[in-house]
Amino acid sequence: MKQAISIICLFFALIACVNVTSEQSNEQTATSHIDEVDAPKNEASRLLDPLVEKYPNYKDNEIAQGEMAKSLEEYFSSCVGKPFDFISNLPVQFEEIDQVNGEKATAWFKVPDYSSYGGDKWDLGFRLLVEMTKDEASTLSSGRYLVKGILKKWDRNGRFTGTGFRVSSTIWLGTFVITDATVTKQ
Numbered sequence: 001m002k003q004a005i006s007i008i009c010l011f012f013a014l015i016a017c018v019n020v021t022s023e024q025s026n027e028q029t030a031t032s033h034i035d036e037v038d039a040p041k042n043e044a045s046r047l048l049d050p051l052v053e054k055y056p057n058y059k060d061n062e063i064a065q066g067e068m069a070k071s072l073e074e075y076f077s078s079c080v081g082k083p084f085d086f087i088s089n090l091p092v093q094f095e096e097i098d099q100v101n102g103e104k105a106t107a108w109f110k111v112p113d114y115s116s117y118g119g120d121k122w123d124l125g126f127r128l129l130v131e132m133t134k135d136e137a138s139t140l141s142s143g144r145y146l147v148k149g150i151l152k153k154w155d156r157n158g159r160f161t162g163t164g165f166r167v168s169s170t171i172w173l174g175t176f177v178i179t180d181a182t183v184t185k186q
Contacts, residue, residue: 042089044117044124047075048171052122058167065167073165076154076173084151084178090117091144091186092128097137105137106130107183112144126173129155130181140183149181 051071055064079086092109099106109128111117117124128147155175156165165174 042117043085044087044090047072047086048118048122048124052118059169068171069165069167072167072171072173073156076151076156076165079151080154082151084149084176087126087128087176087178088146088148090124090146092147094140094142094145095127097140098129100134100137103134105132105134107132107137107140109145109147123170124173125170127175129175129177130183131177131179132181132183136181136183141185144186146184146186147178147181148184149178151176152179153177 051068052058055061055068058064058068076086091112093112095108095110097105097107107130109130111125111127130147130149131152153176155177157174164172166172
C-alpha cells in the first residue's frame with residue numbers, strides 16, 4: 001500500500017512538473033511572439049512602409065511617384081544637421097577612400113543590394129560620402145558596414161554620382177553626406 005501511494009504521489013509530481021514546464025514554454029513562446037511583433041523597425045521601414053501602403057502603385061504611376069517624392073523630400077530635408085537614423089540599420093558596402101586632407105578623410109559607401117532592405121515592398125538606392133579621421137579611414141576594407149552619424153548634406157541632385165533623387169521602380173535617394181560618423185564592420 002505504501003508503495004502504491006508513493007507511486008501515485010510520484011505520478012502527480014511528474015504531472016505538476018510537466019504542466020509547469022509546459023506553461024513556461026507557452027509563456028516564452030507568447031513573449032517571443034510579442035517581441036517579434038513589437039520589435040523596433042528600422043527608420044527606413046518606418047518611413048517607407050506607410051508610403052508604399054498609401055501609394056501601392058508607385059512603381060509604375062507618375063502621380064503616385066510624385067506624391068511619394070514630396071513626402072520623402074520633406075523628410076530628408078528635415079534631417080539635415082541631425083543624427084541620421086534612417087541609415088543606422090542599413091548595411092552599406094565600402095567602395096573607396098575619396099580624399100585625404102591632413103587628418104581628415106572621406107570614404108564612399110553604396111547600397112549593396114537594392115531589394116535587401118524592404119523585402120518585396122520597396123527597393124532603395126543611395127550612396128554615402130562619410131567624413132571621418134584618417135586613422136578611421138585606414139581601417140576600412142571591402143565588406144559591409146553600418147554607418148551612424150549626422151546628416152551634413154543631402155545631395156538630391158546627384159552632383160557627386162550622377163544618380164539623383166527620384167521615385168521610380170527603385171527609390172533613388174541620391175547621396176547623403178555624413179559627418180561625426182561611427183562606422184562598424186558587419
